[in-house]
Amino acid sequence: MPEGPVVRAPAPPATLLIRGARVLDPRRALDGAHDVLIRDGVIAEIGAAGTVVAPADAEVVPGEGRHLFPAFVDPHVHLRTPGQEHKEDLETGTRAAAAGGYGCVVAMPNTDPVVDSAAVFRSLRDAAARDARIPVGFMAAITRGQAGRELTEMAELRALGALGFTDDGKPVVSAGVLRKALQYQRLAGGVLALHEEDPSLSGRGVMHEGPLSARLGVAGIPSVSESTMVARDAALAGYEGPVARVHMQHLSCRESVEAVAFAKERGWGVTAEVTPHHLTMTDEAVATLDTSRKMNPPLRSEDDRRALVDGLRSGVIDCIATDHAPHARDEKEVPFEQAPMGTTGLETAFAAVYTDLVVPGVLGLALLVDRLTSGGALFGLPVPAIEVGATANVTLVDLEQEWMVGEGGYESRSQNCCFGGRTLRGAVLLTVAAGSPAWRARAFSVVGA
Amino acid sequence: MRHLLSVADLSRDDIERICDRAASFSEVAAREIKKVPALRGRTVLNLFYEASTRTRSSFELAAKRLSADVVNFAASGSSVEKGESLKDTVLTLSAHRPDAIVIRTPWAGAAELVSTWTPAAIVNAGDGKHEHPTQALLDVYTLRSRLGSLEGRSIWIVGDVAHSRVARSNVMAFQTMGAHVTVCGPPTLLPRDIETLGCEVRYTLDDLRDADVVYALRMQHERMDDAFVPTLREYAAVYQVDARRLAPRQVLMHPGPVNRGVELSGEVVDSPQSVILDQVQAGVVVRMAVLYEVLAGARAGHLAPEPQLA
Numbered sequence: 001m002p003e004g005p006v007v008r009a010p011a012p013p014a015t016l017l018i019r020g021a022r023v024l025d026p027r028r029a030l031d032g033a034h035d036v037l038i039r040d041g042v043i044a045e046i047g048a049a050g051t052v053v054a055p056a057d058a059e060v061v062p063g064e065g066r067h068l069f070p071a072f073v074d075p076h077v078h079l080r081t082p083g084q085e086h087k088e089d090l091e092t093g094t095r096a097a098a099a100g101g102y103g104c105v106v107a108m109p110n111t112d113p114v115v116d117s118a119a120v121f122r123s124l125r126d127a128a129a130r131d132a133r134i135p136v137g138f139m140a141a142i143t144r145g146q147a148g149r150e151l152t153e154m155a156e157l158r159a160l161g162a163l164g165f166t167d168d169g170k171p172v173v174s175a176g177v178l179r180k181a182l183q184y185q186r187l188a189g190g191v192l193a194l195h196e197e198d199p200s201l202s203g204r205g206v207m208h209e210g211p212l213s214a215r216l217g218v219a220g221i222p223s224v225s226e227s228t229m230v231a232r233d234a235a236l237a238g239y240e241g242p243v244a245r246v247h248m249q250h251l252s253c254r255e256s257v258e259a260v261a262f263a264k265e266r267g268w269g270v271t272a273e274v275t276p277h278h279l280t281m282t283d284e285a286v287a288t289l290d291t292s293r294k295m296n297p298p299l300r301s302e303d304d305r306r307a308l309v310d311g312l313r314s315g316v317i318d319c320i321a322t323d324h325a326p327h328a329r330d331e332k333e334v335p336f337e338q339a340p341m342g343t344t345g346l347e348t349a350f351a352a353v354y355t356d357l358v359v360p361g362v363l364g365l366a367l368l369v370d371r372l373t374s375g376g377a378l379f380g381l382p383v384p385a386i387e388v389g390a391t392a393n394v395t396l397v398d399l400e401q402e403w404m405v406g407e408g409g410y411e412s413r414s415q416n417c418c419f420g421g422r423t424l425r426g427a428v429l430l431t432v433a434a435g436s437p438a439w440r441a442r443a444f445s446v447v448g449a
Numbered sequence: 450m451r452h453l454l455s456v457a458d459l460s461r462d463d464i465e466r467i468c469d470r471a472a473s474f475s476e477v478a479a480r481e482i483k484k485v486p487a488l489r490g491r492t493v494l495n496l497f498y499e500a501s502t503r504t505r506s507s508f509e510l511a512a513k514r515l516s517a518d519v520v521n522f523a524a525s526g527s528s529v530e531k532g533e534s535l536k537d538t539v540l541t542l543s544a545h546r547p548d549a550i551v552i553r554t555p556w557a558g559a560a561e562l563v564s565t566w567t568p569a570a571i572v573n574a575g576d577g578k579h580e581h582p583t584q585a586l587l588d589v590y591t592l593r594s595r596l597g598s599l600e601g602r603s604i605w606i607v608g609d610v611a612h613s614r615v616a617r618s619n620v621m622a623f624q625t626m627g628a629h630v631t632v633c634g635p636p637t638l639l640p641r642d643i644e645t646l647g648c649e650v651r652y653t654l655d656d657l658r659d660a661d662v663v664y665a666l667r668m669q670h671e672r673m674d675d676a677f678v679p680t681l682r683e684y685a686a687v688y689q690v691d692a693r694r695l696a697p698r699q700v701l702m703h704p705g706p707v708n709r710g711v712e713l714s715g716e717v718v719d720s721p722q723s724v725i726l727d728q729v730q731a732g733v734v735v736r737m738a739v740l741y742e743v744l745a746g747a748r749a750g751h752l753a754p755e756p757q758l759a
Contacts, residue, residue: 211645217578217617218557220641289558333536335556337577 005161005381006104006135007128008094011436013041014059014392018430020049021063021396025070025386026366026373036068038392041435046388061430063396067365070384071103071393071433075375076168076193076249076273076321077346079105079136081127082120083112088326088413090131093346096324096412098134098439100346101395101428103384104376105324106137109146110169116141116152121160134433137163137381142181142192148173151181154188163379164191168249169296171197171229178233182240191271191379193247194233196256197297201225206337208283208298216289218337221298227255234263234270241269247378248272250323252297254307261316271378273321274308276349277418280356281305285418291332291339292416295325312371313363319375320368322349326414343418348405350397351424359425392432401427408442450742452571454561456582456621464625468590470756471731471738477514477758478734487756488515491744494547494569496539498524498554503705503729504574504583508551511736515756517744520547535559536566543567548744552576570743581614584704585622587735591727592662595700600627603659606648607688608666608712609638609677615704616666620648631660634688637677653687657694664702665690665712685711692716700724 016038023034023046035052037045045052054060079093088096097105107124109115115124121140128136140162144150146169154165165181165188172178172194181192202225207213209220230248237244248260251274263270277295282302285293293299311317325342332339350372357363377383384393406420431439450463477485493512497505505521512519522542524530529538535554542550543566550567552560553574560573575581592599604623610616610632623630624647632643633651644650657663668684678684691714695701701713701723709715717723741756 209641211642214640214642215617215646216557217580217614217640222641289561330534330536334534335554335559335562335577337556 006137007125008132008135009130013435014432014437015039015057016059016061017054018061018063021066021068023068026370041392043388043390043392067397069369069395070373070386071395072101072372073376074102074105074322077105077107077324079107086328090128092413094133096346098431099411101350101431103393103433104135108168109139109141114141114146116144118156121157134438139164139166142167146170154184158188158190164193166193168195171195179236182244186243191245191247193249195249196226196229198225198229207286208300212283223253223255226297227259230256231259237270238268245269250275252278252300253304257307257311271318273319274312274317275323276352278308280352289336291336293418294339295343296341320371321375322346326412327416332416344412344414344416348419351426352419354426355424391435394432396430398427398429403427452564453582453739454573455580456585456618461625467586467738468593471590471734474734474737484514485758486516488517488744491517491548493517493519494550495521496550496552501553507732508736510733511740515737539563539566575614578612578614580618582618583736583739584615585618587731589622589626590735591724591731602628602661604628604662605631605633605660606664607633609668610634611638611640613666620646635678654694662700663690668712681711
């Protein structure tokens with residue numbers, strides 16, 4: 001049985017010197033060209049560019065003109081193990097994560113079977129200890145079978161390492177059930193991560209309800225389907241406070257941002273995330289009924305998108321999460337209404353937000369790095385830091401490099417990426433996760449070694 | 450024209466040209482021998498994932514009158530029931546090298562998707578609640594025959610707009626032809642933001658007298674399960690087009706099949722204002738014109754030559 005809140009396969013610790021990269025750690029006011037020496041998986045020395053002496057056994061990584069960030073942390077991914085390994089598994093999913101600059105991800109429990117018992121949870125962590133390339137934390141379900149009725153054995157699951165609980169993919173429809181989960185949280189601990197949707201409002205909807213859904217004749221999912229549930233559950237958390245902790249997953253609309261802001265003003269235990277696709281795309285991207293742009297919650301209006309960007313900037317939204325949701329090609333090669341919801345996102349998260357929001361000057365680079373690294377802390381995980389003595393969790397990025405999404409294939413087992421075919425700026429060259437090299441771009445060579 | 454997928458792809462000239470050609474084919478329909486060799490040697494495949502009597506038979510007749518070979522493929526009782534995907538079905542049928550595939554499915558965008566999988570010309574015979582372009586064309590044709598032109602005419606589309614592909618295609622087609630369109634129905638059956646299509650929205654028939662054309666939609670009984678309207682009785686009381694509400698100068702249309710006593714009273718169905726049977730007749734000649742348009746030499750992007758009618 002693996003120990004600790006996150007698990008990965010054994011990997012040899014890195015010893016390498018990253019020379020002359022512009023090091024940016026937004027929490028340490030570190031922003032300049034430095035040499036960073038990683039010895040036996042730990043950051044051993046940070047010095048002015050060109051000053052650190054490479055030990056004989058160190059690889060030397062040319063960092064000039066590139067950026068070194070703390071490795072990203074994704075609090076919301078679907079790795080599909082157990083039961084749906086034709087879409088993704090722990091190895092391919094964590095490889096995709098490392099390729100996107102991630103050093104840690106949190107996996108959702110809506111697998112087959114659902115992660116709702118100690119037996120499934122244990123076997124999943126054991127599998128991660130064999131197959132995961134970067135550390136993975138696991139959530140367990142709030143309700144058995146995600147059926148929305150009886151609570152799982154939350155205390156036992158927490159003791160086994162569950163970071164928190166979520167029925168993600170489905171909402172907890174009953175306010176009464178969610179309230180019980182919030183009460184029980186005082187015993188079990190862990191964050192309740194909530195997929196907010198009122199099924200009586202979303203119905204058979206498959207895209208944002210608006211002018212485009214009216215024109216296309218497909219059923220819409222109104223914004224209020226999400227925002228009314230965000231407001232309801234924030235109020236429940238406020239009522240059950242002060243230890244109640246809920247995390248609103250993948251916000252998609254202005255009203256939800258406003259509901260979270262309202263809750264935060266009152267000091268309720270509410271945090272929130274937003275995906276790269278909701279930050280950069282609108283329902284206009286669905287005009288061609290491209291199934292890779294079908295996800296839940298749906299891409300919404302330009303006004304909603306702007307509210308999400310503003311919320312991320314102001315901190316009402318705490319972090320970026322990909323909601324990486326792989327689906328097999330044949331599952332997505334069907335008419336839009338039949339296709340499953342979800343897009344992959346781990347390999348494109350940084351580049352998509354960098355290209356669409358940082359390059360045009362809408363968001364600062366430091367803010368983007370902050371929001372890409374802050375998600376794990378909401379679930380009690382350490383925030384990766386570039387400082388002497390810290391375990392090496394870093395990603396080396398070339399901000400100038402352009403690449404076409406999907407042109408060179410994907411590390412993920414699935415190809416359903418909503419950014420597929422787009423040319424993005426910002427390529428991840430190297431990721432070191434928990435002290436070990438987790439990913440290196442094919443064309444990226446090192447000297448020394 | 451390579452495919453007919455959506456009314457949104459059609460210009461006013463396109464619609465006029467198809468209607469003109471349909472008019473020339475209507476002369477053929479009046480002959481004793483109702484067949485011309487225009488599409489001899491071509492194969493038209495009817496691929497229907499939904500029950501359809503009039504649309505399918507109308508396409509079949511249209512193809513046969515142009516001397517094309519016709520194969521009908523219905524999803525029920527086929528490999529589709531054994532779990533074959535739409536793509537695999539299309540690839541399989543496409544291996545028989547049909548020149549055109551006429552497809553109806555319950556899914557929006559399916560006709561366009563299929564057009565990316567096969568070299569055949571695709572004619573959308575209804576994709577979910579999205580569009581039904583040949584219905585819109587035959588409705589324009591019928592109105593042109595009755596009124597001369599749609600320019601400046603007021604057309605009311607009444608009923609369950611939310612679940613109607615006919616409504617969506619017709620709003621666009623009628624507007625393209627210069628008509629002013631109003632949609633009217635219970636607020637629960639009008640999609641939010643439908644006015645962004647450029648039509649007016651009404652919830653009662655109070656101003657129905659302003660209309661030159663009244664186009665009633667079929668009220669589908671299965672909608673009752675979702676309680677979009679309290680009862681069919683109340684629906685009929687508020688929205689039924691009857692002799693009291695229909696003026697003698699107005700033209701009455703319906704895509705069929707009619708629920709007598711629900712959206713239309715029996716008397717107006719049989720009234721002189723009704724062109725419902727003209728619509729059915731127009732169905733064949735307009736579909737002849739559409740099949741001819743997508744099959745006769747239009748591949749290179751230029752217009753089809755005039756057909757041989759003898």
